[in-house]
Amino acid sequence: MKILLVEDELKVVTVLKKGFEEEEYAVDVAFDGKTGHLMSLSNQYDIIVLDISLPIFNGYELCELIRRRNVHVPILMLTALGTTDNKVEALNLGADDYVVKPFEFKELLARVRALTRRANPDYGPTLLQADNLELNTLTKVVRSGDTQISLTAREFSLLELLLQHKNEVLSRTYIAEQVWALNFDTGTNVVDVYINYLRNKIDKPFKRRLIQTVVGMGYSLRDSE
Incomplete structure (x- = not known):
């Protein structure tokens, strides 16, 4: 499984990359929305974990750009912006799930696994x-x-x-x-x-x-x- 992590906080990136790799995921990292967009164009990912408050253009804009291309990769928003309006906007733009910082990695991992299972129902037998x-x-x-x-x-x-x-x-x-x-x-x-x-x-x-x-x-x- 391959993850695109779009996040500008180095500490968060370090923790998440280490955690996902320990669970045998391959992780690509982008520190701004523009780079994340370019990477999503040139690579195939099983899921995108996306912050909202990003440099150059934000997570809402990146999510919308990805969905405009009719790409159905699961998108999970990971952000400190936890109001109902933030969540509704993200989901309306095409995000599949929304996790608010601070978070427990085991919950994030469970949500990532759930999204990838739903996206790949025939991924393989148990x-x-x-x-x-x-x-x-x-x-x-x-x-x-x-x-x-x-x-x-x-x-x-x-x-x-x-x-x-x-x-x-x-x-x-x-x-x-x-x-x-x-x-x-x-x-x-x-x-x-x-x-x-x-x-x-x-x-x-x-x-x-x-x-x-x-x-x-x-x-x-x-x-x-």
Whole structure:
């Protein structure tokens, strides 16, 4: 998931960017309305988190510009302006939700997740499976039969990606872009390292080989033979 954060307060940007990235979101930041508009034109985002009081032109104007292009990306307003009139104006211009500062990050995160779920109702099944391995995308629980498997956030994201593309061959470049939100550097072996971490947790203890190496192409997750 990719977020465009348009906010001019550096402290707020620092906190939100760190929080979202810890939840495995990729975050682009714009510090004024004009830059935010240009970034929304040149990139595709799953959600835009937008302050109202911005330099050059404000959040109301940016929201209106985005909606004029008939772009339906969810927009969440995040602002210190909390009057009913402020909220009504934002919603009338096309915002999907409105959070008033100060706020709890966990509430903001829940609202972001709710908006992206509504925007992508067919984003994917709740339960992903291969053999007797199960990954629940809502509870974040991974099991093999009756055994619960403990994964780090990055390992979970990697396994989720492999299960979403079960039986497909995924290149290292694609995996790096999806899980780490970065351009793949052929000089790094981070993908191979994390594949090995996963194998040590979901394959070796159960004497099977779900994750398979496709030489010269990448990796594939398949039911064990």
